[in-house]
Amino acid sequence: MYDTIVGSMTIPITIDGKTEELSVGQANNLSTHGNPEIRKEVFDRLEEAWSEKEELFAKTLNHLAGFRLHVYEKRGWDDFLKEPLEYNRMQKSTLQAMWNAISKHKKPFVDYLNKKAHLLGKDKLDWYDLNAPLSNDDETLSFQEGAQFILKHFHSFSPKMAQFAEKAFEEAWIEAEDRPGKRPGGFCTSFPLSGQSRIFMTYNGSMSNVATLAHELGHAFHSYTLQSMHPLNRNYAMNVAETASTFAESIVSDASVNEAKTAEQRKSLLEAKLQRSVAMFMNIHARFLFESRFYEERKQGIVPASRLNELMVEAQREAYAGAINEVHPRFWASKLHFYITDVPFYNFPYTFGYLFSLSIYAKAREEGASYEEKYMALLRDTAIMPVEELVMKHLGEDITEESFWEKGIQLCIKDVEAFIELAN
Numbered sequence: 001m002y003d004t005i006v007g008s009m010t011i012p013i014t015i016d017g018k019t020e021e022l023s024v025g026q027a028n029n030l031s032t033h034g035n036p037e038i039r040k041e042v043f044d045r046l047e048e049a050w051s052e053k054e055e056l057f058a059k060t061l062n063h064l065a066g067f068r069l070h071v072y073e074k075r076g077w078d079d080f081l082k083e084p085l086e087y088n089r090m091q092k093s094t095l096q097a098m099w100n101a102i103s104k105h106k107k108p109f110v111d112y113l114n115k116k117a118h119l120l121g122k123d124k125l126d127w128y129d130l131n132a133p134l135s136n137d138d139e140t141l142s143f144q145e146g147a148q149f150i151l152k153h154f155h156s157f158s159p160k161m162a163q164f165a166e167k168a169f170e171e172a173w174i175e176a177e178d179r180p181g182k183r184p185g186g187f188c189t190s191f192p193l194s195g196q197s198r199i200f201m202t203y204n205g206s207m208s209n210v211a212t213l214a215h216e217l218g219h220a221f222h223s224y225t226l227q228s229m230h231p232l233n234r235n236y237a238m239n240v241a242e243t244a245s246t247f248a249e250s251i252v253s254d255a256s257v258n259e260a261k262t263a264e265q266r267k268s269l270l271e272a273k274l275q276r277s278v279a280m281f282m283n284i285h286a287r288f289l290f291e292s293r294f295y296e297e298r299k300q301g302i303v304p305a306s307r308l309n310e311l312m313v314e315a316q317r318e319a320y321a322g323a324i325n326e327v328h329p330r331f332w333a334s335k336l337h338f339y340i341t342d343v344p345f346y347n348f349p350y351t352f353g354y355l356f357s358l359s360i361y362a363k364a365r366e367e368g369a370s371y372e373e374k375y376m377a378l379l380r381d382t383a384i385m386p387v388e389e390l391v392m393k394h395l396g397e398d399i400t401e402e403s404f405w406e407k408g409i410q411l412c413i414k415d416v417e418a419f420i421e422l423a424n
């Protein structure tokens, strides 16, 4: 339903007096445009388009949630989080500790958003400013240079990971050509019999694009480490699926900040990292709050589109701690993740994976290359253990405690401090 409706939508966008009918994906890509008027125009036209179809989206969501709640009732389950938590092999106390820690540390991220607003000449950010670029002095690397950059920095963390990535480059496992007609985004897929992986992406040479390539190589490395496990023990859940990829991405994005040639570049690279933290601690948090409240109200009957808009606005105000002036009421209609039929709550595993891999990254930085073996042992266990046991065994930490999550958040707060200092 979602794909059919979205696929048929066209968004009329007027730039320089010329109106073009864009697909939703094309319109979304303009959210990073440097011109604030274009960003606002795109946001308004998109919001209008979602609003025209909101009854269809509301009906789809209500049926999906209603079906699940009915199945849960028949099974005698009274908690709608039971299924997503079991799927991710995690306890509710872990989820609560994570959100509690995040809720307690919103202030630095509000400071970052306010600083960004200030740099854009505003008092407060609007939704369509969140992805606005702050500079046009970004460095680009050729594919060859990007590959060298990745290999060099992988090597300082794990020679085996660097060796593995080199093999992927040399044996042409990566389809990264920048040409028309490719779908957006990147992914990695693995072949258990040949023990190989393939990566798809469109390489444009920006530093964040190099980090994406590192991210996909991280996924490939995860599959590589799992090869020694029994095939039935290689199926990891979503919250740990992004561990190796985020780890690899952090190595490259940190190195790019450290090696930036100008203060402008450094600021913009730090900002790219901060946008990610805001996405994890605020945007995903809003999705979780919305979905929880929606399921609660759905127990009483159909929740109309107008009420879904209200729930989304409340969730965004709370999750962004009031830092956003104009929010995005029809985000629930626009975001594909709410419509995935196999798993509900396709949101908190992202934040879990982000903070989890940051803690591993912090440990790896402390220990240097000797951490390699421990890191690979952890990856091998990702598909056979509940996450509480996995982290206790490999990091010696209790993730049902808020203090574990706070350590990862503190690393992101350091980025905020560095960004504000540079901006000042």
Ligand SMILES: [Zn+2]
Pocket: 215, 219, 242, 245
């Ligand atoms: Zn990924």
